[in-house]
Amino acid sequence: MAGSALAFVPPMSDRAPVSALAALGGTTCLVTGGLGFIGSNLALALASAGATVRVVDALVPEHGGDRRNLASEAGIDVLVADLGHHCVAERVAGADVIFNVAGQVSHHASMTDPLRDLDLNVRSHLAFLETVRRVNPAARLVLTSTRQVYGRPETLPVTEDHPARPIDVNGIDKLACEQLHLLYGTAHDLRPTILRLTNVFGPRQNLLKDDLGALPVFVRRALNGEPIRLYGDGTQRRDCLHVDDVVAALTTAAVTDAAIGAVVNIGNTESWTLREIAETLVAAAAASGLASPIEMVPWPAELTRIDIGDFATDPGRAAGLLGWRPTMSLADAAADTVRFYRRNPWYLSST
Amino acid sequence: MAGSALAFVPPMSDRAPVSALAALGGTTCLVTGGLGFIGSNLALALASAGATVRVVDALVPEHGGDRRNLASEAGIDVLVADLGHHCVAERVAGADVIFNVAGQVSHHASMTDPLRDLDLNVRSHLAFLETVRRVNPAARLVLTSTRQVYGRPETLPVTEDHPARPIDVNGIDKLACEQLHLLYGTAHDLRPTILRLTNVFGPRQNLLKDDLGALPVFVRRALNGEPIRLYGDGTQRRDCLHVDDVVAALTTAAVTDAAIGAVVNIGNTESWTLREIAETLVAAAAASGLASPIEMVPWPAELTRIDIGDFATDPGRAAGLLGWRPTMSLADAAADTVRFYRRNPWYLSST
Numbered sequence: 001m002a003g004s005a006l007a008f009v010p011p012m013s014d015r016a017p018v019s020a021l022a023a024l025g026g027t028t029c030l031v032t033g034g035l036g037f038i039g040s041n042l043a044l045a046l047a048s049a050g051a052t053v054r055v056v057d058a059l060v061p062e063h064g065g066d067r068r069n070l071a072s073e074a075g076i077d078v079l080v081a082d083l084g085h086h087c088v089a090e091r092v093a094g095a096d097v098i099f100n101v102a103g104q105v106s107h108h109a110s111m112t113d114p115l116r117d118l119d120l121n122v123r124s125h126l127a128f129l130e131t132v133r134r135v136n137p138a139a140r141l142v143l144t145s146t147r148q149v150y151g152r153p154e155t156l157p158v159t160e161d162h163p164a165r166p167i168d169v170n171g172i173d174k175l176a177c178e179q180l181h182l183l184y185g186t187a188h189d190l191r192p193t194i195l196r197l198t199n200v201f202g203p204r205q206n207l208l209k210d211d212l213g214a215l216p217v218f219v220r221r222a223l224n225g226e227p228i229r230l231y232g233d234g235t236q237r238r239d240c241l242h243v244d245d246v247v248a249a250l251t252t253a254a255v256t257d258a259a260i261g262a263v264v265n266i267g268n269t270e271s272w273t274l275r276e277i278a279e280t281l282v283a284a285a286a287a288s289g290l291a292s293p294i295e296m297v298p299w300p301a302e303l304t305r306i307d308i309g310d311f312a313t314d315p316g317r318a319a320g321l322l323g324w325r326p327t328m329s330l331a332d333a334a335a336d337t338v339r340f341y342r343r344n345p346w347y348l349s350s351t
Numbered sequence: 352m353a354g355s356a357l358a359f360v361p362p363m364s365d366r367a368p369v370s371a372l373a374a375l376g377g378t379t380c381l382v383t384g385g386l387g388f389i390g391s392n393l394a395l396a397l398a399s400a401g402a403t404v405r406v407v408d409a410l411v412p413e414h415g416g417d418r419r420n421l422a423s424e425a426g427i428d429v430l431v432a433d434l435g436h437h438c439v440a441e442r443v444a445g446a447d448v449i450f451n452v453a454g455q456v457s458h459h460a461s462m463t464d465p466l467r468d469l470d471l472n473v474r475s476h477l478a479f480l481e482t483v484r485r486v487n488p489a490a491r492l493v494l495t496s497t498r499q500v501y502g503r504p505e506t507l508p509v510t511e512d513h514p515a516r517p518i519d520v521n522g523i524d525k526l527a528c529e530q531l532h533l534l535y536g537t538a539h540d541l542r543p544t545i546l547r548l549t550n551v552f553g554p555r556q557n558l559l560k561d562d563l564g565a566l567p568v569f570v571r572r573a574l575n576g577e578p579i580r581l582y583g584d585g586t587q588r589r590d591c592l593h594v595d596d597v598v599a600a601l602t603t604a605a606v607t608d609a610a611i612g613a614v615v616n617i618g619n620t621e622s623w624t625l626r627e628i629a630e631t632l633v634a635a636a637a638a639s640g641l642a643s644p645i646e647m648v649p650w651p652a653e654l655t656r657i658d659i660g661d662f663a664t665d666p667g668r669a670a671g672l673l674g675w676r677p678t679m680s681l682a683d684a685a686a687d688t689v690r691f692y693r694r695n696p697w698y699l700s701s702t
Contacts, residue, residue, distance in 0.1 A: 176527040
């Protein structure tokens with residue numbers, strides 16, 4: 001069953017997550033993809049800490065962005081635009097930190113419309129890098145990437161030195177996006193850090209689209225009292241994080257100059273089977289009187305070829321370089337997630 | 352000084368280069384980039400062997416393509432189009448082998464206009480892969496890539512297992528292009544082979560553009576009796592190949608089913624300093640009564656950051672998997688090159 005103990009405690013740096021957010025209090029931060037899941041949680045945390053927050057989001061219909069994610073915070077400046085558009089330059093200018101969180105996350109969509117994934121995950125980012133280079137090269141730049149760039153793990157847990165052999169268009173594009181960010185560091189003096197995120201869940205995630213990852217579908221079904229379907233025998237391993245821990249990683253990276261030019265895994269110190277993760281969410285929902293069965297179904301053929309098998313992150317570099325570590329147990333993360341959506345039921349409504 | 356001995360003789364397969372070309376005699380072959388340097392040499396060799404040859408070339412003004420490269424061979428069907436355009440489907444249909452040689456090769460241009468490099472080296476190829484998938488997935492598909500995907504070598508000579516850490520936009524884009532080709536193999540049953548080429552020179556190379564590699568500039572200056580300028584002290588090592596050896600590698604790969612899904616270095620078994628390579632070309636030109644001094648100049652600042660240092664290929668996999676090995680000494684390659692351009696002086700004329 002889901003464990004809550006953290007297997008190791010890294011040496012604490014003098015820049016723990018809470019102080020990172022505090023340190024950003026007086027700054028101007030740009031969050032791309034700021035109407036989406038991770039971006040909106042980040043934007044709200046920054047605004048709460050006293051930062052001046054600008055958001056750029058394309059509100060691509062198939063993605064997870066929603067204006068309502070930021071509706072509670074009137075002080076955030078929101079520009080709806082593709083991050084590759086020249087109008088974004090005005091928001092880039094003067095920002096102390098740029099959190100580049102925008103992107104398409106659907107692996108399946110990247111296979112059915114690969115050119116669109118390339119445009120969204122590489123071309124727009126490259127145009128954005130040109131904008132940053134032109135108007136604000138000194139800004140700190142934090143890019144969210146994905147564990148998917150590793151492809152099928154050869155060894156577990158996966159360190160940043162594991163070969164990057166992505167097995168779908170999304171992974172290929174995200175890897176190219178990473179490399180372009182790093183290149184703009186070495187060749188043009190930008191100050192990038194790449195965070196490779198594991199599976200993330202929590203508040204403000206789009207739960208209605210089946211294409212944005214397994215976890216939001218699990219959450220939706222648990223909250224609706226619907227069956228949660230697991231492919232195969234459900235023993236495939238994953239690690240996952242609550243979005244608050246990811247926000248802490250992002251802000252900590254932004255204030256850690258030693259991380260400039262680095263690629264850092266942001267994952268959990270332990271992993272679980274998908275069945276354990278589903279059971280934890282079902283148990284959290286049960287505390288609200290909801291009951292969902294867990295069902296095993298055969299693997300869909302079109303997913304078998306782009307499946308990566310077991311995955312577990314080695315977050316040792318994040319501990320050593322950033323002083324970051326996950327703080328929330330899987331059970332607490334699931335409970336917090338259920339509480340949020342019970343209070344904000346529109347996330348479960350299709351209108 | 353340049354050596355001519357081949358350091359090792361690989362075990363011969365039953366598919367030596369000459370027989371590969373013969374085996375393609377009755378087939379229909381599509382060559383993208385077929386008006387350019389490597390593409391035109393390949394197209395002419397295939398046509399001579401009796402293949403039905405189709406060429407698609409965008410004739411991008413800054414690239415090396417020129418209609419005159421194929422002027423001697425009336426039987427080759429030439430379509431001037433971007434390989435990502437839907438009109439290419441007609442040429443893809445029914446081809447037994449697709450040699451995908453098209454691409455931008457300029458590292459410098461990829462840094463000054465990165466979006467264009469992305470469009471030419473990734474987006475068009477991805478659209479082309481979609482076309483191949485749709486109309487002719489069973490064709491053998493051979494992609495020319497570049498040693499540049501490795502970035503700065505950590506160990507020499509460089510095997511295919513060396514980390515791919517490109518250090519310019521062109522290298523990033525070519526790596527993504529490789530990965531997309533391999534993905535279309537695993538996910539969509541295409542039959543790709545990736546050849547990572549070292550520096551290539553020989554007949555039908557555009558000599559007038561300074562942006563297409565050091566070797567054609569060396570060749571032009573040697574043939575014009577102009578000084579050849581080397582950056583730094585000229586001791587940087589490179590390996591290089593005559594284009595005929597590369598044509599042999601391409602055709603051999605196309606008839607070797609064991610190479611489907613493989614990435615294979617196509618380089619020489621030895622390396623030379625750039626000074627040795629320049630001296631060999633100067634010596635070859637001297638046999639025609641031409642004299643060029645070799646000059647050392649400081650490294651241009653904009654190139655220092657994207658320079659990779661010494662490079663030497665390990666072509667062991669090409670030997671083992673394809674039975675391919677380079678056959679021409681550097682001195683012979685230089686002499687053949689000088690002879691060709693002395694007989695075809697328009698390559699040295701700017702009109």
